Amino acid sequence: xxxxxxxxxxxxxxxxxxxxxxxxxxxxxxxxxxxxxxxxxxxxxxxxxxxxxxxxxxxxxxxxxxxxxxxxxxxxxxxxxxxxxxxxxxxxxxxxxxxxxxxxxxxxxxxxxxxxxxxxxxxxxxxxxxxxxxxxxxxxxxxxxxxxxxxxxxxxxxxxxxxxxxxxxxxxxxxxxxxxxxxxxxxxxxxxxxxxxxxxxxxxxxxxxxxxxxxxxxxxxxxxxxxxxxxxxxxxxxxxxxxxxxxxxxxxxxxxxxxxxxxxxxxxxxxxxxxxxxxxxxxxxxxxxxxxxxxxxxx
Numbered sequence: 554x555x556x557x558x559x560x561x562x563x564x565x566x567x568x569x570x571x572x573x574x575x576x577x578x579x580x581x582x583x584x585x586x587x588x589x590x591x592x593x594x595x596x597x598x599x600x601x602x603x604x605x606x607x608x609x610x611x612x613x614x615x616x617x618x619x620x621x622x623x624x625x626x627x628x629x630x631x632x633x634x635x636x637x638x639x640x641x642x643x644x645x646x647x648x649x650x651x652x653x654x655x656x657x658x659x660x661x662x663x664x665x666x667x668x669x670x671x672x673x674x675x676x677x678x679x680x681x682x683x684x685x686x687x688x689x690x691x692x693x694x695x696x697x698x699x700x701x702x703x704x705x706x707x708x709x710x711x712x713x714x715x716x717x718x719x720x721x722x723x724x725x726x727x728x729x730x731x732x733x734x735x736x737x738x739x740x741x742x743x744x745x746x747x748x749x750x751x752x753x754x755x756x757x758x759x760x761x762x763x764x765x766x767x768x769x770x771x772x773x774x775x776x777x778x779x780x781x782x783x784x785x786x787x788x789x790x791x792x793x794x795x796x797x798x799x800x801x802x803x804x805x806x807x808x809x810x811x812x813x814x815x816x817x818x819x820x821x822x823x824x825x826x827x828x829x830x831x832x833x834x835x836x837x838x839x840x841x842x843x844x845x846x847x848x849x850x851x852x
Contacts, residue, residue, distance in 0.1 A: 583629070583636040583637070584621070584623075584636055584637040585634065585635065585636055586623075586626045586635045586636055586637055587635070588626060588635050588677075588679060588712075588715055588716050588717075588721075589715060589716065589717055590717070591677055591717055591720065592623060592624065592677065594674075594675060595624065595675055595676065595677050596675045596676065596720065597675075597676055597677070597720045597721065597722060598676075598677045598679050598716045598717065598720060598721045598722070599669070599673075599676050599677070599678055599679065599722055599724040600679040600680075600681060600709070600712050600713065600716070600721065600722065600723045600724060601662075601665070601666070601678070601679070601680055601681065601723075601724055601725050601726070601727060602681045602683055602705055602708075602709055602723070602725070602726040602727065602754075603642065603643075603660070603662045603680060603681060603682045603683060603684055603727050604683050604684060604693070604701075604705055604726055604727065604728050604729075604730070604750075605684045605688075605727075605728050605729040605730035606684060606685060606686055606687055606688045606729070606730045606731075606732060606733060607684070607686035607687060607732070607817075607818060608660070608729045608730075608732070608770065608771070608818055608819055608824075609643075609660055609661065609662070609684035609727070609728070609729035609730065610641075610643040610657050610660055610682075610684040610685070610686050611640065611641055611642065611643060611657055611658045611659045611660025611661070611662070611824060612656065612657075612658045612659075612660075612813050612818035612819070612820075613640075613658045613659030613660070613813065613818075613819065613820050613821030613822075613823070613824045613825075614658060614659065614813070614820070614821050615640045615641060615658055615659055615821075616640075616659075616821070619639055619640060621637045621638065621639045622637070622638075622667065622670055623637055624670050624674075624676070624677045624678060625637070625638040625663070625666045625667065625670055625677075625678045625680070626638055626677065626678070626679050626680070627642050627662075627679070627680040627681075627682060628679070628680070628681050628682065628708060628711075628712060629644070630643060630644065630645040630682055630683075631644070631645055633708065633711060635679070635715070638662075638663055638666065638678075638680055639663065640658065640659045640660070640663050641656075641657035641658050641659065641660075642657070642660060642662050642663060642680060642682045643657040643660065643682045643684055644657050645657070645685075658813075658821070659821045659824045659825065660684070660729075660824055660828075661727070661729065661768070661824050661825075661827040661828035661831055662680050662682065662727070662828065663680070663828065664824070664825045664827075664828025664829055664832075665727065665828040665829065665831040665832045665835075666678040666680055666828075667828070668828070668829045668832035668833075669832055669835070669836075672832075672836065679712060679716070681705075681708050681709060681712055683701065683704065683705040683708060684729070684730075685701055687733055688701055688730065688733060689733045689734055689739065690730060690731070690733075690734050690743055690746045690747055690750070691739075691742075691746060693705075693730070693746075693750050694746060694749065694750070694753075695753050695757070702750060702753065702754070705754075706754070706757055706758070709723055709758065710758075723758060723760060723763065724764065724835075725763065725764035725765065725766060725835055726754060726763065726764070726765050726766070727766050727767075727768070727831055728750075728765065728766065728767040728768070729767070729768045729770070729827075730770075731743065731747075731770045731787040731788070731790075731791060732770050732771075732774060732781060732784075732787075732817065734783075734787060735770070735774065735781040735782070735783045735784045735786070735787045736780075736781065736782065736783060737782060737783065739783075740783040740786050740787060743786075743787060743790050744790045744793075744797075747767075747790060747791075747794075748794075748797055748798065751765045751794075751798055751801065752798075762799070762800045762842070763800065764800055764801070764802070764835055764838045764839075765794075765798070765800070765801045765802075766801065766802045766803070766804065766831055766834050766835060766838075767791045767794050767801070767802075767803045767804070768791070768803065768804040768806055768827055768830075768831065769788045769791050769792065769803065769804065769805055769806050769807050770784060770787060770788060770791070771784075771806070771809070771812060771816075771817070771818070771819055771823075772784065772788070772807040772808075772809075772810075773810055773812050773816045773817075774816060774817055776816045777816055777817065788807060791803050792805065800838060800842075801838075802834035802835075802837070802838060803834075804827060804830040804831055804834055805830075806819075806823070806826070806827050806830065809823040809826060809827070810823075811823040
């Protein structure tokens, strides 16, 4: 009995010590958040849409001891509920149309938000995951059957409604998609449909200068030439976005060679490089807008 009592006390002490550790994804349940009530010292909620297919959804291996930041929150895909963000962000149970997998892992969204949170300590970052594995750009058109665009728009409007009035902004959309369209029959229409996503989103949200930032698909996908023969052409369209529309940018990730082993999905290291590159592009657009506003005010 004494031994059992000692063991019980030992496990209890360990539990108390563990509870004092920083929140870690591998051991803690999702922590609900009421985004209508911003934490003390936080002046606004900045929202970002995460759009695309499996590389935006993320397939990188999730680190075992990731820590969360209460100023980075995410809208769950299954029920629209807000929780403190941690990978995987895109947990929805849907099966990827390309490889039949339903797993989600590390994408670029969280590391993007971490850079912004460090840069702006008085801002809460709200991520709105909307990516669906294997999706084509045609599925991101307004009004098509089971439109992924319509669902993203719904979630964006809901987030804007739920955030504190006058202190909630939709600040940008991140796009990582194109693998499914890197085919002979699909790539010729890609630019038109891709730009339509940008234009329609801005019109429907009433934000004509909404920052829209794309990212190139993995150059290693070209190794699957028979299945995806037009990777180069898709990346050329994505890289050309800033020339086609104002207040846009494209992350060039063609130098990143790390995949999860399938020459299709970026690994964790690559994704955690892409995220900060998205942040750099966003901050550059933001700085340019501020400079333009200052210049106009001084004229």
